[in-house]
Amino acid sequence: MTLATRLLTALTANSGELNINDISFASYLGDSGFGQLEYGNLIMIVMGIVMIYLAIKKDYEPLLLIPIGFGIIAGNMPYNPDLIPIGYLDTLGGQQSVFKMFYFGVSSGLFPPLIFLGIGAMTDFSALLSNPKLLLLGAAAQIGIFITLLGSLLLGFNIQEAAAIGIIGGADGPTAIFVASQMAPHLLGAIAIAAYSYMGLVPVIQPPIMRLLTTDEERRRKMKPTRHVSTTEKILFPVIAFFITAFIAPGAITLLGMLFFGNLLKESGVTKRLADSAQGSLNNIVVILLGFSVGTSTQARYFLTTDSIKIFVLGALSFAIATAGGLLFAKFMNLFLKGDNKLNPLVGAAGVSAVPDAARVVEVEGRKYDKSNHLLMHAMAPNVAGVIGSAIAAGVLLSMVPH
Amino acid sequence: MTLATRLLTALTANSGELNINDISFASYLGDSGFGQLEYGNLIMIVMGIVMIYLAIKKDYEPLLLIPIGFGIIAGNMPYNPDLIPIGYLDTLGGQQSVFKMFYFGVSSGLFPPLIFLGIGAMTDFSALLSNPKLLLLGAAAQIGIFITLLGSLLLGFNIQEAAAIGIIGGADGPTAIFVASQMAPHLLGAIAIAAYSYMGLVPVIQPPIMRLLTTDEERRRKMKPTRHVSTTEKILFPVIAFFITAFIAPGAITLLGMLFFGNLLKESGVTKRLADSAQGSLNNIVVILLGFSVGTSTQARYFLTTDSIKIFVLGALSFAIATAGGLLFAKFMNLFLKGDNKLNPLVGAAGVSAVPDAARVVEVEGRKYDKSNHLLMHAMAPNVAGVIGSAIAAGVLLSMVPH
Amino acid sequence: MTLATRLLTALTANSGELNINDISFASYLGDSGFGQLEYGNLIMIVMGIVMIYLAIKKDYEPLLLIPIGFGIIAGNMPYNPDLIPIGYLDTLGGQQSVFKMFYFGVSSGLFPPLIFLGIGAMTDFSALLSNPKLLLLGAAAQIGIFITLLGSLLLGFNIQEAAAIGIIGGADGPTAIFVASQMAPHLLGAIAIAAYSYMGLVPVIQPPIMRLLTTDEERRRKMKPTRHVSTTEKILFPVIAFFITAFIAPGAITLLGMLFFGNLLKESGVTKRLADSAQGSLNNIVVILLGFSVGTSTQARYFLTTDSIKIFVLGALSFAIATAGGLLFAKFMNLFLKGDNKLNPLVGAAGVSAVPDAARVVEVEGRKYDKSNHLLMHAMAPNVAGVIGSAIAAGVLLSMVPH
Amino acid sequence: MAVATLLQAVMSATPDQQLINIGIRLSLIGMGTVFMGLVILSLSLPLIKRMAEGRKKTAVKEEKSGTETETGTGTGTEELTGPEIVAITTAIHAHFLKVNQMEDMKLTWEMYERPYSPWRQAGRSKVFIDRAAFRQRNRSR
Amino acid sequence: MAVATLLQAVMSATPDQQLINIGIRLSLIGMGTVFMGLVILSLSLPLIKRMAEGRKKTAVKEEKSGTETETGTGTGTEELTGPEIVAITTAIHAHFLKVNQMEDMKLTWEMYERPYSPWRQAGRSKVFIDRAAFRQRNRSR
Amino acid sequence: MAVATLLQAVMSATPDQQLINIGIRLSLIGMGTVFMGLVILSLSLPLIKRMAEGRKKTAVKEEKSGTETETGTGTGTEELTGPEIVAITTAIHAHFLKVNQMEDMKLTWEMYERPYSPWRQAGRSKVFIDRAAFRQRNRSR
Numbered sequence A, B, C: 001m002t003l004a005t006r007l008l009t010a011l012t013a014n015s016g017e018l019n020i021n022d023i024s025f026a027s028y029l030g031d032s033g034f035g036q037l038e039y040g041n042l043i044m045i046v047m048g049i050v051m052i053y054l055a056i057k058k059d060y061e062p063l064l065l066i067p068i069g070f071g072i073i074a075g076n077m078p079y080n081p082d083l084i085p086i087g088y089l090d091t092l093g094g095q096q097s098v099f100k101m102f103y104f105g106v107s108s109g110l111f112p113p114l115i116f117l118g119i120g121a122m123t124d125f126s127a128l129l130s131n132p133k134l135l136l137l138g139a140a141a142q143i144g145i146f147i148t149l150l151g152s153l154l155l156g157f158n159i160q161e162a163a164a165i166g167i168i169g170g171a172d173g174p175t176a177i178f179v180a181s182q183m184a185p186h187l188l189g190a191i192a193i194a195a196y197s198y199m200g201l202v203p204v205i206q207p208p209i210m211r212l213l214t215t216d217e218e219r220r221r222k223m224k225p226t227r228h229v230s231t232t233e234k235i236l237f238p239v240i241a242f243f244i245t246a247f248i249a250p251g252a253i254t255l256l257g258m259l260f261f262g263n264l265l266k267e268s269g270v271t272k273r274l275a276d277s278a279q280g281s282l283n284n285i286v287v288i289l290l291g292f293s294v295g296t297s298t299q300a301r302y303f304l305t306t307d308s309i310k311i312f313v314l315g316a317l318s319f320a321i322a323t324a325g326g327l328l329f330a331k332f333m334n335l336f337l338k339g340d341n342k343l344n345p346l347v348g349a350a351g352v353s354a355v356p357d358a359a360r361v362v363e364v365e366g367r368k369y370d371k372s373n374h375l376l377m378h379a380m381a382p383n384v385a386g387v388i389g390s391a392i393a394a395g396v397l398l399s400m401v402p403h
Numbered sequence D, E, F: 001m002a003v004a005t006l007l008q009a010v011m012s013a014t015p016d017q018q019l020i021n022i023g024i025r026l027s028l029i030g031m032g033t034v035f036m037g038l039v040i041l042s043l044s045l046p047l048i049k050r051m052a053e054g055r056k057k058t059a060v061k062e063e064k065s066g067t068e069t070e071t072g073t074g075t076g077t078e079e080l081t082g083p084e085i086v087a088i089t090t091a092i093h094a095h096f097l098k099v100n101q102m103e104d105m106k107l108t109w110e111m112y113e114r115p116y117s118p119w120r121q122a123g124r125s126k127v128f129i130d131r132a133a134f135r136q137r138n139r140s141r
């Protein structure tokens, strides 16, 4: 049904005239799930249930997979869009659906910066402050973004779509949603779900690559303990880091601004109330609405396409490449480092972001080869650097690719 | 003053020209309460004060009656709408009033689903899970909705208005507001205030009807204790219950979706943070703004009409019929039940929703005849079933009645 | 660049065509801070850093100066507005910037009433209830508003601008923002920053004036202890006070309505949950977004003007006059008061609002001359009365000055 | 510098005398209204006090003349507060189920406790078990 | 008065019979749907119960047949929960730094602890150190 | 299946060589910028450290050279922190009122305590009783 026809029907239906012959239990059932269910909806609903199952049973990203999963179910329940506005794109007779109002936070790009505010207010950048050179690993892992961008172009996506798909490789949900909402809104559902799914699967995706690209000796290597970071450093950091990164990538002012603003609220020591709400109730509310909205945007008719399949394949690829990028760059850096300054290349894998999962995978892998080798702390530096790195990459794409 | 005239005045006034002769203390007082007060405003302000008094002194629904009561006062303070936008419908020179922005949450239908999210996150459906057959009582009590609908048609309301008024019989504030906002926005204030007032008065309305329709023996009857419900059941319930009810009544996807989503957040065990905010700060914020906005929408000039009086009479009727419906259906079910499976018909009265007031009225009445008879737990099942039942009824009306 | 040109450029750029010759590292750097930085931006960024420094180091208004300070930095980072919408006024190709969405809460006048709700929910009006006559000091101090208004007219501002600038003398941030957003949106940044800066500097501005206008004997004077206030009085107060003040100044219905509504939530005793959220998470969220937005609205090209300088000078003047007004009126009242009913004129200085800073300055000054003289409690009465007084003044201006 | 700019501004600006007159009128009316509002408010405060005291005395009187005493020597169950009744019904319920796992017990408790507070949040209030209990609770608040 | 108004309204109003018929049909369909919904829901509840029980039994079986026991007699470090591992790594870290100021110690702790909970909030989950630890934690929840 | 679809897609798609070139340029600039940003950031971190240390040393110096000591041997009241002063004024106030009901006492306390923190929330800050007290408080934070 074209938009024009639908509008016409809506206008006619809304005349307030109600013909008694139109009112029958049979016609009602025809407008209920019995008459409106489509095959695709069922597939999506099952997918939503699987997500909820994984979240509860396997503890994969429950704070996002449960809202997304239930959103998928709610967004795919069958209904007749000519009678009531329910879906995330529906407006009928001037009345927007509630799901559309929720989705405005996603489509307008409003929610991701608010999430970044919360992330900033809960992140401790000490690890990064004490390991300046490990920042480079967080840069190297962003190669996943750009190779995926090229791959997307090869698969026939246009440049805006390719940029949005590429950001999946940043392993950072809100960044991916922010870029997709500006660049390729029609792919947002698939991109968001791919990003979050793979972030949940980091403990499955990364280890084989880590083993493949490192020697036994490298994996056992211990690193020098990190130094203590003073409160003043932590207060100066968000201001200076924001200035530098936003200066270089103005397209990331919005995301990085909120990230470092949140961090300043946390570290200043005089705005505890604000930091608590930024990372507490405000963040929770946004996470609920963001996840649910992303879920409702997977209506089968728009979601079940070959594009979505391509995006999932490209997403898996991007995570693998990002992991390899970080690892190999660590090995490259070792060529120039001496003695106990040498890095354990496993730490490079944490550069993909997916905080703190990737850092913990590093810890787990490291301890498999030497139980006394604790890499978590070292891995946190490239891990948070990866967030900044993908925000910069997002900023570059947002300002270079017309949209 | 017609809208056209007002627009003209506004445009003229906003030219930035200010004639010195227009500025006098007398003319200022003419634009203040001294010159603008109307008789109707005073009546409404007294009504607001009475509500606040009942809320504080009698503890009737304080979380809603205090915001509504103060909203009534604020919405009925006299002012000159040609000078500044204050009222819930005012826009002047392109500037919307703040009360209008608040009211958007009501008129757009945004707030009720958010309230349902909070309700879901605070409701324990165990009672219902352990008493499947008591669900039917929650269905039977919805007869109040449809008889009120017919009564409204008899009193001259059109079909949309009648549907919105009928939902008062669902004894569920947010559902009534949601339906009224879509079907009959001009009656929203009266419907909302009738719904919440009678919900507060449930302990006054129900007992006489309960005594009238039951025998002494029935009131003394004890029921079999309920069984224990496992965590897994509680997790499965929101997903399955949402699928079934939304399948049958797609018009209720929005309300039921948020209700069961909130419940899943609560029961999943892995999203405690989100459930806390859904039923905590988010809910509180929405309750404050919803109640206050409903209050401001009772400006005397729109509210003090015979329609409002009719709505209050119909509302009282609907609560009485719903109570009777639940009770009589319990007696009807007893015709088919044997031995200690027989129901205490008082439990049927809890089917009207008004959670948990109606259930507690059942407990109180039961104990009047036998101090050892505790019906609260049994009454909780039809009580929460009544919420689902009225949401389904709302869904049916929303999808069948063009609006 | 005119708006028309920018629109044209945007439309052309958004055609989705991307010429390979346009893509070079040099052109990218030209669009980054390296190519876009302006002198004015740097000045503003330094100002933002100074604010953050004062907030952390001197504890001047940290809950506002930190969000404002970081907002100034974020709002003045250089970027090319033809490529991406970032600034608080940017819309590009139908996409609003996130900062613009945040700023909507300021420009629409939505945030200040929400702040007042929170203030109401955290203010105890006991001091005022036990000292009725001290209310007059809160009235007298509003002279600062009107003299500043006249001064602004003399400096060439138009009547709307003058009214908005005058409200700085009310020493009440949200009121100043509310009036400026309606009357002179283009001056909002300067007015807000002047208001908050001087509120932070009250301990510096007031003492010299207090010493100049009082004798040693007056400063040592002790006042009669205040009486105890019952719970019922505290419940009645917000309702009655709202009725009286809103009746006299309907233009203040929005601000005073939210203030006294919040206070009723606090004092009613039955809506603790709502009061907690009103003064907790809701207030924190609004404070974060309000402060940050005000900061982003100081883009150098709009902010660094002689108008801003004038506003800062007028603002300092208004604080001084308000202080003197309160003090001198206390001395005037003493002409009619006998014995131990006489006031310590220092208390009059607290009438400027700037709660609770001004009241604490009075305490400090009083104790300098007699260590056993505790004026804090007495000073709280004119202090909160000053908030009501400036809201009334704002209401009068809003309803008398066309805007 | 700021002072110089200011003086210069005052000089260069030649504001309409009409505008100044308007400003003066506005200011007088504004200041008058502020005083009127706060004077009337300050005069109303003693009335508020008297109203509050009136209510208190009446309340005390009512209590004294009332037949229901609050000294706790009531007729047993009628004196119970809401939470106490919940506790008792829960205990009975637990007894019937012969619950011996603490976890189950906790679940049952929650089931009872929730409705008391949270539903109110969604706009629903408590039902008072009986008047005596109601009064007692209200006073202890 | 209200009753009089009402009666008058009923009199004066001459609602279309057609409209009443529509109302009756609507009501029948509505009431039918409410019952259909709640009847099907009530019939599904025993199924939910059975599903839950099925899962429980399988879980119990799996545990019994599984090679990994949960009695705490594991191989040491593999039994550690996330927080324990954090504590240990922190202790080692503190040792290397030869930290003797309590404040420093606290900072280090925070650095470790934060990532565990807050990042999840932003949509990121825990990584489980190993399966045994994972299961244990999950069950204690 | 997914792999097949993918391969097929690669085959069927004949992306403009021009587009690929653009992609490559974009990627090089993007990757370059990411590295530039993080390299400059990493180079700035030692500067941040030095700034922080510089400030600390100055602070220590200032304290030593300062005339006001913080060892608590001050002149009595001047050493008081905000809350202490509140406590004292409250006590005096309570004494004058000859308060003997605990409830009244509590109310008075609240009246004093509130303004300290909550108003700040609305954008208003503390006033420091005197410099010594200010410093002390600040440090203990």
Ligand code: NA
Pocket: A169, A170, A171, A172, A351, A352, A353, A354, A386, A387, A389, A390
């Ligand atoms: Na990343």
Ligand code: NA
Pocket: B169, B170, B171, B172, B351, B352, B353, B354, B386, B387, B389, B390
């Ligand atoms: Na109901």
Ligand code: NA
Pocket: C169, C170, C171, C172, C351, C352, C353, C354, C386, C387, C389, C390
């Ligand atoms: Na003031």
